Amino acid sequence: MLKKERQSFILRQVNLHNKVLSSDLSQEMSVSEDTIRRDLNELSDDGKIIKVHGGALSKSFHLSIRSSNVYSLDEKKTIAHKASQLIKDGMFVLTTGGTTIIELAKALPAELSATFITVSLPVAYEYIHHPNIEVIFIGDKISKSAQISIGGEAISKIRQIKADLCFLGTNAIDVTSGITDSDWDVVQVKRAMIETSEKVISLAISEKLNTIQRIKICDVNDIDVLITELDNHDDLLKPYEKAGINIL
Amino acid sequence: MLKKERQSFILRQVNLHNKVLSSDLSQEMSVSEDTIRRDLNELSDDGKIIKVHGGALSKSFHLSIRSSNVYSLDEKKTIAHKASQLIKDGMFVLTTGGTTIIELAKALPAELSATFITVSLPVAYEYIHHPNIEVIFIGDKISKSAQISIGGEAISKIRQIKADLCFLGTNAIDVTSGITDSDWDVVQVKRAMIETSEKVISLAISEKLNTIQRIKICDVNDIDVLITELDNHDDLLKPYEKAGINIL
């Protein structure tokens, strides 16, 4: 294993688990702890991790503002993990923006080889760090608040695609009102994505269940799968199951 | 086995496995490791792979190690400052990718209100944090190594725009050979940008002056302004001034 590989593996582990132990890393890749310590020092000198006694911490976790504004990170990681298992090699996958989708991008297995189409800058940014997937960005005017492409050009481009899966970062979902949102431009884009996809998967932390916002995106029966961090027999999910949605 | 064959074989291996070992390659094609090392160096100089101790990594792989250490940061900041003064309110500005352009994005004065069009993900990411500018992203397939949109769709979209300024992040510039680069897809995009812009401004740290790479983008007289970190009376810039380029 090359030095750079090792360091990149360490970095992945740190960002995934928020902390690593030198002893674990040493075992996992069968090199001496001294080597690990030296790697940790280099990564720390480059400002990529925070080195502590016995291991290292992710920079975003302990120090930066970012961790605090990725709300309910653990729940989102759970959702991302479930969602990633739906994607098979060779698929065309449409994704919206949002922190849950970013977690999904991070959780994609390294061997996966598929095509991802997105309108979100931060999500695209995650995708390009994956070794095997192909990334298509749908461009147009960029909404500063949502950090995604909005407008007619983007929507007509989306319509030209036939995707296998569409992952929707969901802001509000309710059995009677369906999926709703608050930004008109974003809603237009999401609608186009739903229309052009074979299968629609809504990703929502349980907190978003049974909430409603101003603008309607689609009805609940337009969704094929709903993924939350909850166990799929949780009572909160019963109404959605009854509405014919697949719960994961 | 010819040198070209060998190098294209190496490139295939790198892109397939994300890493190669010099020793393996040496065995596989029965040449000495010295030869392999020389090939690896050439490919690395062309920016096609990342050479590391013991072998090489694919460019997309290495990107997962997000290097925040920008090379020659101070020089680039000087360039960015000079460049930002050319932009006036209401202008349409086309920009390529590259760390120099990112510095330009950071250096934009807060009061500036203009429209920026780009194909680069990291550059767009900077733009959206600016309070007053409008951001248009030209989407298409994303090149993992250059982190910009490449392909026919992007190029035809660029051609539909008439921009006032085009800022070119420049990898190599020479009086007789013009601006050159090493990535074919990126070159196509840059050419389209130059064609459709009123005024073309090349941003280059002095280190890039009088260097040549494989693929030609344009002649020096296609450039209107050249910005480096040097004083505009520096001897290094004389030949370019003589060629009719405005030096800043």
Added chain:
DNA sequence: GTAACTGTTGCATTTTTTTGCCGGAAAAAT
């Protein structure tokens, strides 16, 4: 034809990088 030149390759030598290991210092745990 031949001589000069260029580009490529392998080999020997030197230099650099990487890595594991050791002993003592420092920090954490008990």
Added chain:
DNA sequence: ATTTTTCCGGCAAAAAAATGCAACAGTTAC
């Protein structure tokens, strides 16, 4: 307070890289 764990600097062996050199094949110029 003492025991355990971790850290740090130096050292040495091994691996890899850089360097200089010579052999060789093609090309070009004369």
